[in-house]
Amino acid sequence: MTEKAYNQCVELHADNLYRFIFNNIKDSDMASDIVQDAYEKMWLYKDGVDPAKAKSYLFTTAYHLLVDTVNKNKHLIPIEQQPEQEFSTDRGYSDLNEILHDVLNRLPADQKMVLMLRDYEGYSYQEIGEITGLSESQVKVYIYRARVFLKKYIGRLEVVL
Amino acid sequence: MSEMRYINRDNYEAWFLDYLEGSLTDSEQRQLSSFLLNNPDLKQDLHKEDLVRLPSDYMQSFDAKQKLRRAPSPFSELSEYEFAMADALENGNPFPMERAKMSAADQKEWTLYKSTILRAHAVKYPRKKALKRRSFAILPDAFRVAAAAILLMLLYNTKDSTELVEGRHKGHYEPSTQISSSLTASIPEQTKELADNVTNNEQTKAVLLEAPIIMDATFSINEKDSEIEEYRAYIEPIGEQQIRQQLAELGQPEIPNVYETGLKLMMPHYINNHNSLAALYELPETEALASASEKSNTITSELLKRINPLNISYDRIYDEAGELVAVNLSADGFELSQRIPKWLNRRE
Numbered sequence: 001m002t003e004k005a006y007n008q009c010v011e012l013h014a015d016n017l018y019r020f021i022f023n024n025i026k027d028s029d030m031a032s033d034i035v036q037d038a039y040e041k042m043w044l045y046k047d048g049v050d051p052a053k054a055k056s057y058l059f060t061t062a063y064h065l066l067v068d069t070v071n072k073n074k075h076l077i078p079i080e081q082q083p084e085q086e087f088s089t090d091r092g093y094s095d096l097n098e099i100l101h102d103v104l105n106r107l108p109a110d111q112k113m114v115l116m117l118r119d120y121e122g123y124s125y126q127e128i129g130e131i132t133g134l135s136e137s138q139v140k141v142y143i144y145r146a147r148v149f150l151k152k153y154i155g156r157l158e159v160v161l
Numbered sequence: 162m163s164e165m166r167y168i169n170r171d172n173y174e175a176w177f178l179d180y181l182e183g184s185l186t187d188s189e190q191r192q193l194s195s196f197l198l199n200n201p202d203l204k205q206d207l208h209k210e211d212l213v214r215l216p217s218d219y220m221q222s223f224d225a226k227q228k229l230r231r232a233p234s235p236f237s238e239l240s241e242y243e244f245a246m247a248d249a250l251e252n253g254n255p256f257p258m259e260r261a262k263m264s265a266a267d268q269k270e271w272t273l274y275k276s277t278i279l280r281a282h283a284v285k286y287p288r289k290k291a292l293k294r295r296s297f298a299i300l301p302d303a304f305r306v307a308a309a310a311i312l313l314m315l316l317y318n319t320k321d322s323t324e325l326v327e328g329r330h331k332g333h334y335e336p337s338t339q340i341s342s343s344l345t346a347s348i349p350e351q352t353k354e355l356a357d358n359v360t361n362n363e364q365t366k367a368v369l370l371e372a373p374i375i376m377d378a379t380f381s382i383n384e385k386d387s388e389i390e391e392y393r394a395y396i397e398p399i400g401e402q403q404i405r406q407q408l409a410e411l412g413q414p415e416i417p418n419v420y421e422t423g424l425k426l427m428m429p430h431y432i433n434n435h436n437s438l439a440a441l442y443e444l445p446e447t448e449a450l451a452s453a454s455e456k457s458n459t460i461t462s463e464l465l466k467r468i469n470p471l472n473i474s475y476d477r478i479y480d481e482a483g484e485l486v487a488v489n490l491s492a493d494g495f496e497l498s499q500r501i502p503k504w505l506n507r508r509e
Contacts, residue, residue: 003294006294007293007294010289010292011289014286014289014292015283015285015286015289018284019282019284022284028287032287032288035286036288036292043294097282100276100279101279101282104279115279119280119281120279120281137235140251141235141236143247143251144239144243144247144248144251145238146277147246147250147251147277148239148246148247151246151270151277154276154277155270155273
């Protein structure tokens with residue numbers, strides 16, 4: 001990978017990568033550090049990185065850094081362990097997308113990550129599997145579960161659609 | 162009906178139902194006929210339709226069955242209905258089932274499922290510029306070659322023409338001027354002899370011999386012809402004898418020896434430093450310098466002051482109890498203190 005290709009990768013993917021990380025950990029500094037580390041690693045091994053697969057490489061690296069960070073800061077409670085009243089809220093929402101992003105934080109980390117890779121980045125199950133190290137079938141299960149949970153949540157909120 | 166059973170007034174309704182459904186065996190049918198003969202009041206009940214026919218509402222199939230059935234593995238956590246919805250959404254199908262079969266509730270569910278697709282916010286990574294790599298523009302090969310050539314030329318032209326060679330005196334070195342062969346070739350033999358007579362010092366000879374030639378060359382380079390002519394007009398009438406006399410009057414020139422000169426310059430400083438160090442050890446012991454460590458401290462500080470150009474000083478700081486609490490290193494531009502941990506500060 002040339003310097004030009006690398007800089008092009010920065011232009012094309014840095015925002016998306018940052019958004020993916022930030023929406024997962026909700027900490028701009030940590031998200032920024034992870035993005036920086038991912039690019040640093042790509043630069044370090046630039047000779048072995050195919051520019052066509054640079055995005056996947058970045059997301060894979062960032063995903064693993066993210067998992068490490070999440071494991072260090074175990075603030076996410078699995079959805080199964082959340083009390084029922086957690087599913088209701090008095091908060092006023094102006095936008096369904098806002099609700100969804102709020103609900104997203106209630107999903108288990110792995111479901112949240114794969115769903116974001118799917119919806120934000122448009123990755124296929126196979127690509128998400130390569131990034132996360134999960135099987136294609138497992139990715140699919142996580143995504144389906146996440147969708148059902150999100151639907152149930154917004155259904156309970158009785159959002160006017 | 163694996164076991165033999167008997168009809169009576171308590172269970173006759175079940176028998177009637179079985180009869181209407183055609184599930185009675187021949188012997189049971191005969192038993193039923195015998196029972197009706199003995200109980201004619203019940204015979205009319207056998208033909209009542211409402212006993213065996215449910216209202217039409219109950220005959221419809223349960224439309225929520227799909228919600229009860231589990232989805233195939235590995236999605237068995239989800240119902241078949243949820244799976245169908247999610248699957249349709251994921252595969253981009255317009256509807257999970259035939260639209261005609263979709264109830265209003267299904268339609269609403271489907272709308273909710275479609276709403277679960279996340280729309281990305283536009284987010285800007287704030288440190289994008291810092292990620293980019295920049296390298297200096299690499300010069301083309303031609304420029305590299307040119308740069309190397311210029312560098313070589315500069316190095317060649319600035320080569321120091323003075324080098325140290327071993328002199329006549331053992332262990333001593335003196336500077337010697339390299340005389341270029343082009344210049345020496347043009348020096349007349351007579352002038353060389355003259356210089357030999359005047360002095361034995363090679364350097365002096367070189368100066369005497371080269372001066373006119375170098376000046377001539379210099380002036381010719383500078384194209385100051387008038388000055389050259391003036392110089393020649395002064396030199397030529399003097400003649401060889403007069404030059405010899407004038408040189409003899411000058412006597413033996415004294416060319417300072419570099420080593421000796423250097424030694425002379427350094428020696429006073431060396432002696433001074435030596436005396437200072439010697440004096441330090443001879444200082445009388447005062448109360449403040451009673452302990453050997455304090456004396457050492459002062460000596461260290463003094464040494465630092467004397468041998469370093471930054472005027473660094475080193476001090477130890479004691480508390481009221483006389484315990485060493487910190488060391489202080491200071492100079493003109495800075496001061497550095499290091500606190501000593503208590504466990505380290507135990508006096509013997």
